[in-house]
Amino acid sequence: MLTNPSSKYHPFPPVALADRRWPNRTITQAPIWMSTDLRDGNQALFEPMNAERKLRLFRTLCGIGFKEIEVAFPSASQTDFDFVRRLIDDALIPDDVTIEVLSHAREPLLRRSVEALHGARSAIVHIVNATSPPFCELVLGMSRAEVLTMAVKAVLLVKHLTAEQLQTQWRLQYSLETFTATELDFAVEVCDAVSAAWGATPDNKIILNLPSSVETATPNVYADQIEWMHRHIARRDSVILSVHPHNDRGTAVAAAELALMAGAERVEGCLFGNGERTGNVDLVTLALNLYTQGIAPGLDFSDIDAVVRDFEACTGLSVPPRQPYAGELVFTAFSGSHQDAIKKGFAAQQPGSLWNVPYLPFDPADVGRGYDAVIRINSQSGKGGIAHLLESHYGVVLPRRLQVEFSQVVQRHTDRHGGEIGAEQLWQLFAQTYLDVAQPLRYLGHQLFEHAQGQGIQLQIELDGEPHALIGVGNGPIAATIQALGSLGGAVSVCSYEERSTGSGGDAQACAFVELAAANGPTAYGVGMDGNIVTASIKALLGGCNRLTNHADFRQRRAIENEGFTAVSSPTAVNPTA
Numbered sequence: 001m002l003t004n005p006s007s008k009y010h011p012f013p014p015v016a017l018a019d020r021r022w023p024n025r026t027i028t029q030a031p032i033w034m035s036t037d038l039r040d041g042n043q044a045l046f047e048p049m050n051a052e053r054k055l056r057l058f059r060t061l062c063g064i065g066f067k068e069i070e071v072a073f074p075s076a077s078q079t080d081f082d083f084v085r086r087l088i089d090d091a092l093i094p095d096d097v098t099i100e101v102l103s104h105a106r107e108p109l110l111r112r113s114v115e116a117l118h119g120a121r122s123a124i125v126h127i128v129n130a131t132s133p134p135f136c137e138l139v140l141g142m143s144r145a146e147v148l149t150m151a152v153k154a155v156l157l158v159k160h161l162t163a164e165q166l167q168t169q170w171r172l173q174y175s176l177e178t179f180t181a182t183e184l185d186f187a188v189e190v191c192d193a194v195s196a197a198w199g200a201t202p203d204n205k206i207i208l209n210l211p212s213s214v215e216t217a218t219p220n221v222y223a224d225q226i227e228w229m230h231r232h233i234a235r236r237d238s239v240i241l242s243v244h245p246h247n248d249r250g251t252a253v254a255a256a257e258l259a260l261m262a263g264a265e266r267v268e269g270c271l272f273g274n275g276e277r278t279g280n281v282d283l284v285t286l287a288l289n290l291y292t293q294g295i296a297p298g299l300d301f302s303d304i305d306a307v308v309r310d311f312e313a314c315t316g317l318s319v320p321p322r323q324p325y326a327g328e329l330v331f332t333a334f335s336g337s338h339q340d341a342i343k344k345g346f347a348a349q350q351p352g353s354l355w356n357v358p359y360l361p362f363d364p365a366d367v368g369r370g371y372d373a374v375i376r377i378n379s380q381s382g383k384g385g386i387a388h389l390l391e392s393h394y395g396v397v398l399p400r401r402l403q404v405e406f407s408q409v410v411q412r413h414t415d416r417h418g419g420e421i422g423a424e425q426l427w428q429l430f431a432q433t434y435l436d437v438a439q440p441l442r443y444l445g446h447q448l449f450e451h452a453q454g455q456g457i458q459l460q461i462e463l464d465g466e467p468h469a470l471i472g473v474g475n476g477p478i479a480a481t482i483q484a485l486g487s488l489g490g491a492v493s494v495c496s497y498e499e500r501s502t503g504s505g506g507d508a509q510a511c512a513f514v515e516l517a518a519a520n521g522p523t524a525y526g527v528g529m530d531g532n533i534v535t536a537s538i539k540a541l542l543g544g545c546n547r548l549t550n551h552a553d554f555r556q557r558r559a560i561e562n563e564g565f566t567a568v569s570s571p572t573a574v575n576p577t578a
Helices: 037-043 051-064 078-089 107-116 133-140 144-163 184-198 219-232 252-261 283-292 304-315 336-348 383-394 400-417 423-435 477-486 533-549 552-561
Strands: 032-035 068-072 098-104 122-130 169-177 206-212 239-245 266-269 441-451 454-463 466-474 492-501 510-518 523-530
Touching (some): 032 239, 032 283, 037 068, 051 068, 051 078, 051 304, 068 078, 068 122, 078 098, 098 169, 107 122, 107 144, 122 133, 122 144, 133 144, 144 184, 169 184, 184 206, 184 219, 206 219, 219 239, 219 252, 239 252, 252 266, 252 283, 266 283, 336 383, 383 400, 383 423, 400 510, 400 523, 423 523, 423 533, 441 477, 441 533, 454 477, 466 477, 477 492, 477 533, 492 533
Parallel strands (some): 032 068, 032 266, 068 098, 122 169, 169 206, 206 239, 239 266
Antiparallel strands (some): 441 454, 454 466, 492 510, 510 523
């Protein structure tokens, strides 16, 4: 049991920033993006990527639109060194992409890193060293002054090594590892010292990266730290302020967004948040969050499924089904109330208008997703979702009362069988319930003729397998059919009638919906489909009669009363011209 955490942990101290400005700001443009998938993300894998998988992911990142990509830690392994050389020697780097390599602030490692980049058109050397008290004292065993000296010497060495290679456009990045646990006065002292050592100018900016190496506080505290640095570092016009949020508290995306409001200009992270421990900031989520606010992110996720496939193939990791924007189920609703709202939203959404569909803050089509999986049916679903699937997949628009009736059929099916029911299986259940009901009455054919009362019909049917020819007249085909069926005995009335088309052009099918009621008994819908609307209507009438006849309550009442089968017309419910 978790008790008395104050005896073991202490809250992070607040930042002295009484006049903080970031809460009143909004993000108005996308940051500079830097992908660390091939370095930081690769280090976090059970099985690091081989050269071919790294190359595939590199090409994916370039295709998405990343202009800065940290490709390796070349001083850490021959594999990483060789990968950097392959990118350069085989001319695999697009002209508008700058590669970056990471090195600790040690001379042999820095020399090896610069050597790996020899001949590159454009490159960033990324120096990192820890600056927080626990690391200075426990890991490095250094004083503040010694840590500062180490950082400056590393920068001066890189400046010297790169000055000899004029064919490359060199840039420097310096990261204060464990920045969030570093005293701000020391953090700004180190930043100012390294930018002076590099000779940063507005035309030769240094990248100062302030990582949340471990999330130690709420995102607003990180924003305060970033704003404090933004307002206190020297040569601000010669600095690109970068952030590298980790996700230990599960708030990396929020931390990155607030950091941008606080003055950061650049964000480092990984696709889908891969990285050590709980991972780095999820760049897909962050970029598409901007997109939903009307800000062009500068990254192309219009085929999110292709990005997911490449990521999973290269890293061996899986994108969870509920991952924002990219998960298999993020645009899917099973809940009946959600489905009903989404269905109504789709019906109201006009082409070219602002997106306004309930429960879907984002148009799935923008990331290459169709609408097929937006509504899926299981035991939690309702009439709206069921109606949407039938309409979107088969063009059948159900009357509202039929939605209610059929949803009960689906509910019984899913309760009995469990699991999800797809569109094809849903259609089979609909057809089995309404279209394929041929007992005891089965349609064989009909002929219409003119009559003094309006319309006559000769109806050929089977009743329990025996053929019958029935005659009826009325003020339209439906009324005539009702009278023809009356010769069989029993009593039913037409409560409502609707007809719709299930398509357009020569392949269009007419769909008729008839709601019937037995005298003092239950109601049931009949549905008929045919290329001819009259035929569809007759099939619907017969189907409705069959469903009433097969209704348990109706069968019991008929047995008691020993009734025949009679049909009567409800003049107010039947369209007299149909």
